[in-house]
Amino acid sequence: MSAHLSEWTLRRLHAGELPGKEAEQARAHVSGCAECQELVKGLEADQARFEAQVPFERFEAGVERALKKPKARPSRPLLNGVLVAMAASVLLVVLVRPMLSQPPTNRLKGGASAELRVGGGGPQRGVLPGDTEELEQGEKVRLAYVSGPYRYVLAMSVDAAGEVSELYAQDGMSLPVEAGPGRHWLPDSLVFTGSGYERVVMVLSDRPLSVEAVRASARHAWEAAGGKVENMTTLGSGGEETHWLLRKP
Amino acid sequence: MRQLVAGVTPVLTGIDGGRKDRRTVLRELYTAYGGSVYGRCRYLLKDASKAEDAMQEVFARALTHAEGLHDESSPLAWLMKIATHHCLNQLRAERAPWRRWFERDELARPEGDDGARRMETRELVRSLLSRVDVETQAAVVHYWVDGMTLEEVAAMLGRSVPTVRKRLEQFAALSNEELKVP
Known part of the structure; x- marks a missing residue:
């Protein structure tokens, strides 16, 4: 001692x-x-x-x-602010309906699930986790989840250069999930800038995760994948991860 | 729109386990942790008014995330982590002109009566923070300013001791080994 x-x-x-x-x-x-x-x-x-x-x-x-004080909206570094309100209504009202019959969700434990939908440019569609989806110019993305037994949600993305962005978090930590059993849409829509791959990851967890810790893990995971975001399999976040790979125009 | 649980009466068993009204809980937090959290915000933001706002945000967060605090074996660690993160983020969000920030050092009121050497260490740490990534910043602040052990920093950041040591050693190199980790 x-x-x-x-x-x-x-x-x-x-x-x-x-x-x-x-x-x-x-x-x-x-x-x-x-x-x-x-x-x-x-x-x-x-x-x-x-x-x-x-x-x-x-x-x-x-x-x-x-x-x-009204809480700062979850950070969306790649968000196209002008299109937010419009995109939200387009995606919710117009886009969701046709996809309800066969939602491309990722089923997780205890009835939890995660969804990513694309709209606003080309055909409106859901993306299956694990699939690679080509985005058209100006297309927007929305994320939704069913929380099941999980209490926190966090969304991050990694681009081809290994830049890790916080998409949905609050004060540097996961967001508490919305109350209620149904599907919850994360607010607004996202427009990704630049070109090439962008890996979008939603993490559901029992405890709040630190954005910086997940960012560091994601960076290590990107390095372990040889600097190829398309080859990454996990962020190593410690939560239940759902991945979608998008290719920006 | 997100509904926060601001109206929920928190249960902070980290303090004494009872279910209390918000005012009582807040007073206990104020008495036990106010000085530490405010000191952290002053140290990083270097502005009394901004520090007070940041501290209020941290304690508001403690109330709305009572479960997170409740789960922690050390509410102090939870609060200091949130305060550190909040302030470092604020500096980044403001795109803090780091050079100007350091130029204000001389104008900043010294905090604490910990002796000249400790003040020098804290000032040296602050002067070098902008040169490292945010995780290293947090590790350095918890180690050199909070006086945590390597093990305590590692546990707080969810990293291994060797990883934390490596980050601190990289930071030490910037200080010509003045901040060498024993």
Whole structure:
């Protein structure tokens, strides 16, 4: 054991979240260690300074305001904003109907499923997971899911250069799934820029996944596939992945 | 449109396991973690007003994702991870002019009374952050600023210890080994 406790352990002790025995040992160490005592005093001073700068009432009001603020829409770096509203209605009203009889969904455990639909340019169609779909100029993509037993959803894409983009997430983590058993469309539609392959991946999971962790895994997976996005088989996200490969015009 | 669970009363057993009203939960979060989260936001954003807004977002998120926090063995780790990520993302979204950001260093009010050496380390870390990818940024901040061990950083980021070590060593090279990982 090292001479001193890690600063992180002291932070946890100060926050009162170390489990009983660990807390007891940590307190015993601190009581006999001037250096650790100094660190704890520093943490206490930080908290006192914070409370003086931001009184609880102001903090509470600010958090309440943040709760009421309309949430930023899930990030869509490749979204064509002008076409969003129009595309949504076109895809939902016009495109969905003919495909209901044979939805090209990916069936997952517990009745969960994932869908990708293309529309707005050429023929409106669903894409089977694992298939490669040629996109026409200006075509848009929408994603939907049935959550089944999963509680979180995340959508990412990887382009031919290995650039990993966050399509649907919230504050850098998976989105909580919508309540209800039916199919849920992720908001708006996506237009992918550039040309060549784009791998779209939806990840359903039991716990929220960090976008950065998935991005890093995806990057490794792309490298492991020899830098060929079309050869990738998994992002290694730790969730239930559904992949679609699109070829941009 | 997405419905968030802002109205749901969270159960934060990480604090004491009881089902409480939102105000009580918020007060406990404020007392236990407010200083740490605010300090993280100040450190990265270098602007009191932006830091306060970011901190409020983080705690609002804690309330709406009460289950995520509940599942964590360390709510502090969860909050610091979210705060770090939020601030790094904000800097990226603002396309933070990193050079100007560093030029403001001298104007920034020092935080904490941790001694000159620790301040120097924190400033050195910050001055080099823009030169690495976002995952390395997070690893570096948790290791050098939060004082986590390699194992704790690895667990937080879901990476192996050797991977985290490698990233920290790459970062150390940028500092002429001043930030060498023991």
